Amino acid sequence: MSHYRPRRVIENDLPYSEIDGLRPKTCPNKRRMPGLQYGATAPDFELPDGSGKPVRLSQYRGSNAVVLYFYPKDDTGVCTKQACGFRDDFARFQSAGAVILGVSDDSSESHRQFSSKYQLPFTLLSDTGGRVRKLYGVSRKFGVLPGRVTFVIDRDGVVRHVYSALFESEKHVQEALAALATPNSSL
Helix, strand or coil: CCCCCEEEEEECCEEEEEECCCCCCCCCCCCCCCCCCCCCECCCCEEECCCCCEEEHHHHCCCCEEEEEECCCCCCHHHHHHHHHHHHCHHHHHHCCEEEEEEECCCHHHHHHHHHHCCCCCEEEECCCCHHHHHCCCCEECCCEECCEEEEECCCCEEEEEEECCCCHHHHHHHHHHHHCCCCCCC
């Protein structure tokens, strides 16, 4: 029996629905959000954390859901607000069995300082050169700003939710928590 599960995905800050096995409905005069979509296998990667220690996405496979969020830059207004939102709800993410990984092209040292300054209890990864950002299809907005996209990846390494909005930092936290709370998911 096919199981129907609507998903909320955001394209260019406008919502549209996605149903298992079907292509998303697009908004008129808007192009489809590029990059990794619901149901795709999340590509594995290895990036250094704030201390320079390598972290692989696959190390969580089989044990934890992963909230993987890409953000433009450490210690800037919207990015700090987003990171602190994840920090403030960290216990809820832990209760849901999820780990949080933040990714930007800042250096490991910048991540270490940012994490220390705001007492962030989760891992920040350094993607200098933007290789993983490109792998996940997180494009630049307005041709200049690195995009802000959150992926919720289940224990099997499958993308179960995607949210993209450059300026709505708090919504990334809400969307990730809602996706983790979705009944009948393998998160």
